[in-house]
Amino acid sequence: MRAAVLCQLHTTPKVEEIDLQEPMHGEVLVRIAASGICGSDVHVIHGVAPIGDSLPIILGHEGAGVVEAVGPGVTDLRRGDRVIITMGAPCGHCDYCSRGRMPFCNGNPPKATYGEMDDGTYRLSKGGQPVYSFVGIGSLGEYAVVRRRKLVKVELDAPFESLCLTSCGVTTGLGAVFNCAEVTPGASVLVFGCGGVGLCIIQGAKIAGAAKIIAVDNNPAKLDLAANFGASHCILSPQDPKELEAEIRKIAPRGVDYAFDAVGARPERLPSLMAMTDLGGLTVAVGVLGFADKVSVSAADLLYGARRLTGVRGGNGFPGLDIPRILDLYQTGRLKLDELIGATYELDDIAAAFDDAEKANHGRVVVRVTPSLL
Template identity: 45%
Template sequence: MKAAVLHQYGQELKIENVDLEEPRKGEVRVKMKAAGVCHSDQHVIDLTLPLPVPIILGHEGAGVVDAVGEGVTSVKVGDHVALNWVPSCTKCYYCRTGRPDMCDEAAKISAMGTMLDGTTRFSLNGRKVYQFPLTGTFSEYTVVPESSAIPIREDVPFEYAALVGCCVITGVGAVTNTAKVEPGSTVAVIGSGGVGFNVIQGASLAGAKQIIAIDILDDKLEKTKTFGATHTVNAKEKDPVREVQKLTDGLGVDYAFEVIGRPETMEQAYMMTRKTGQTIVVGVAKPNDKLSINAFSLPFQSKTITGSWLGQGNPAVDYPKLLDLNATGKLQLEPLVSKVYSLDQINVAFEDLKSGKNIRGVIRFE
């Protein structure tokens, strides 16, 4: 079967004929139907997220259960599923206290690029091939733990369902779970990519009265209005901090979300947050990046700065809820898909991602 394999950091993916083992106990094989092309995959290529190579990337994905291993009870052959790349162990401190997104076991396994038992299911010419934490969606088939295959409703097109696994749950969850944005509040969102657009529509769902989208691309800024942005700022043309303050009568916003992953934009988000407001960092910075915040401002202005990983979500519960919101017209998925590619066009999809051309590019498997 075909898969897109990263052999060396900084290089293009290669379409290879790889081998895939049968699912073992507690595992599920999925015939992939669609996979989103996310900045987190690019982060592996450029070593922002260091994972072992050769590796099959891709973590936003949806497909159909093709086979199940011994003991699997939550899904059966033929079920539609969206994949979860942060499955919780249910036993560690964080899982037991309601924060499965911080699961210790998931974090450990994520750094290994293997299955839960530390072994791999993919191979190429007898050599093991790793997979983006417990998913590896840039492949015609993949094997995942049972907890990574979340059953979903069957009336949602796969290219839309795939996106709930990262950009939708991360963006909407940052608003509803991390910040708990209140109705009538003011919000700024730095970065109009797949996650940023979902922060915007999450803020709109929460009833924010003012949602300020900030980016450097006018076409993307215009599209943010479809998702609920009330104002836009081109940071290439104007100082975003000053513009946000002007739009909020000099106060700053109640909630500022950084969705790029750069220290300078994180600092801007903090600066445009009003006294006693919240700055929420969603973007993933490089491992050695440092953030500089004025120490005096922390007690003096009583702002809160926090991070949000996977929107503090619980995929088994949140995926179905998000798709139900889409079914009722309250959450938009279709406009997130800017372009559909074949697996053979994977490197074109990544070039379009880096250029900011798409909200989200999606690989569709025929």
């Protein structure tokens, strides 16, 4: 099969021929129809998102497609079923899962997020060496072999280019609002960064009934998008966080109730966002940070201001619960998915697709991996 493979950090993925194994017990072979390119894929290339020594790797973790074959033990999916490949794969029986805390599942093998299967082996290779898959998905390839529990079957007859976005950007954005922050009606919300995830945080805040939704970005085109997705106020991000804080306090004089960082990569942004929240306000780190990054929080904010800081990984959700809800919101016109797509590319144009995703001038970049399925 053909896939966009990243062989070295700080280079562009290239389309290569990869060897593929049959799905084993509990696994499913999916023909990828479409895949989004997420900021985290770009962060991997730049060495910001940690992947250790898991190279070469197939990027892409926002995929949807069609079941091609099922491995032994998979009885509830069949060839031709339309599926979304989700980021989480709660095992259902570890210490966390058994207490209902699926987002923190620790029952998967250590390198599951790079494609390690439950038996400790990999399904993709080149020249006899494993090829890893980002988030255990690698949706920028024609096929992916994934655990059954990473799949959500979709009955809705919607375009794959839109459906694929639910697996990361939409689940992460809405999950940050609903599962993590639990934004309340009438609240004031600050969203830093208006890419795919940021736009979904804005949509989620709107659905939750937030009164003020303040979008911040350094790109005027993305602020126009933010307004279309439900932001009540849009601010072109100044260089100096103090200037931004002054702007925010003109809109929410006591500070906002919730601040979301949808960009990541810069841990120093988090304390500056905390300073823009009200007493007892909550700041949520949504964008990817490095494992070794440190966040320095002032005692004034933490203790005397009772300001809170937390992080959310992939929306802290349970895909089997979240994705059907997301699709219901989409189907009833309360959630925009089609409008999130900024540009589409074919797999062969992967370099241009990443270049576009890097510039981030518009909504999500989507790769039409198998056009015949679209």
